[in-house]
Amino acid sequence: MTGETALELFLGTLASEVKASVEAMTRDRIVERIWRKDHTVWKPEPEEITNRLGWLHVAEAMIPRLPEVDSFVEEVRSAGLTQAVLLGMGGSSLAPEVLARIFPRRPGFLDLTVLDTTHPDAIARVRDRLDLKRSLFIVATKSGGTVETISLFKYFYNLMLDVRPPHQVGGHFCAITDPGSGLEERARSLAFRKIFLNDPEIGGRYSALSYFGLVPAALMGTDIRTILERGRRAAQACGVASPGGAEPNPGLLLGSVLGTAARAGRDKMTLMVDPLLANLADWVEQLVAESTGKEGRGILPVAGEPLGPPDVYGDDRVFVWVGAGKGGSWQGLEALREAGFPCVGITVGDPHDVGALFFVWEFATAVAAHLLGVNPFDQPNVESAKIQAKKMLGAYRESGTLPRLPATAEQEGLQVLGHSPAATPADALRRFVDHVSQGGYVAIQAYVPPDQETDRSLGRLQKTLRNRTRKAVTVGYGPRFLHSTGQLHKGDAGKGSFIQISSDISRDVPIPDAPGEPASSVTFGALIAAQAHGDREALLQAGRPVLRLHVTRKVAEALDRLCEHLD
């Protein structure tokens, strides 16, 4: 079973509504119209729709380009480069990260690190691990102007100047970007080893099967031909107009369930992914949240929440399990099914079918967006946080300071910043989450260095809050989530309550004003602080409640202590 995506549906009370949605879409020839690139499937105007549908044919279109990717990989290997660092955010980094975690590096190929944070401690950690003379930096940005990506590029470019003469530095860089972007121009003038120009009609979160996903994977020796082929077959399956029968259309069915469930108030898509498919949930989260979370609507993907008994869930949930291979796919979900929760199981043959899953989820998201009446290809609310952060950085450049909220309660390395009547952080958190109303959710936004220990402690906090509130609780690292769930946080119906967690910086890192120039007027520490403040402002302006916590010691330890107080 390769390239085939099998769906099992247990819809409970949603069954008749899903059936009605599918019938309406069959009558309105939605599948055919998506393939014809008919923008009226989503909106009366074509802007940011007709020029965003290149992903429909990308699996096919990339096949003749694979020799170009192969020869680049060979060239890099012969140059003796052994480590690759991908600098990118959101749609430009999540698919490579999923592929890097699913497929181990093949001997003789490059070791890939994905850097999608501005936390100075995390950047310093990656820098300390690198043998710069053997490193390749992949600057991946569709727009060519994303502040995190460009700042990281400038930083590593200048580091390379310490170990290589200027005319050799470009040989340690490659770019993946749209034709005509600022990055293309810069990459040419700095003589990058290679510039991959992507199809500009593919948006970031739909770019997994384009150069953005494939080039970094190929550098690790991953079999990208098989992945693409599985994607191509999934695209064929999603071309079938009728949803049922001998050849069901998996994208149409999945999208029908998600869109219909959200319309019926079950807008928390709780996602469980087979460990064989690693962190695929992070990619799905960006795709679904950024595509549907706008105009007061949206589907909240809930990833990483440990499965609990039925009584910890409200009636706003739908569950999706994604598995590879046989066995175990419904473990733990039976109780939920019996309790009447709608559940969808998606099974593929083996991990290379991640290529098929990329396509099926993209198609399903486009279908769900049709049912919700939103444009799945724009991100109208992402800009608000960027504007606020820019404003703060502008002020910082002039005054040398950023706004800092006063600490109003403190215990065991954790502070509450800003007004709060609570005596301790645990108390403040309890008061905050106990106010979340029916149908609401809690989003933990952690502007801290990502690592396994912190993942574990954030997961513990997520579970503790979910069990206490019976509400959906999500976790995202900042600023990465700003390019993912950040759209939905500000664009949905205002259902979220936000817990921002920042941490002290042990060693700050300068951002050069320009590549090759020693001058630096801003550090990564100032950037991440401005991003957190900026998003807080944007959330408050959109009427969302925000609680701000700050860790002054080891993040995992402080969060563990907090959980003990909450238990």
Ligand SMILES: O=P(O)(O)OC[C@H]1O[C@H](O)[C@H](O)[C@@H](O)[C@@H]1O
């Ligand atoms: O690839 P880039 O242009 O750098 O964009 C990176 C990301 O940033 C933006 O904020 C968008 O919200 C994302 O959809 C996008 O994937």
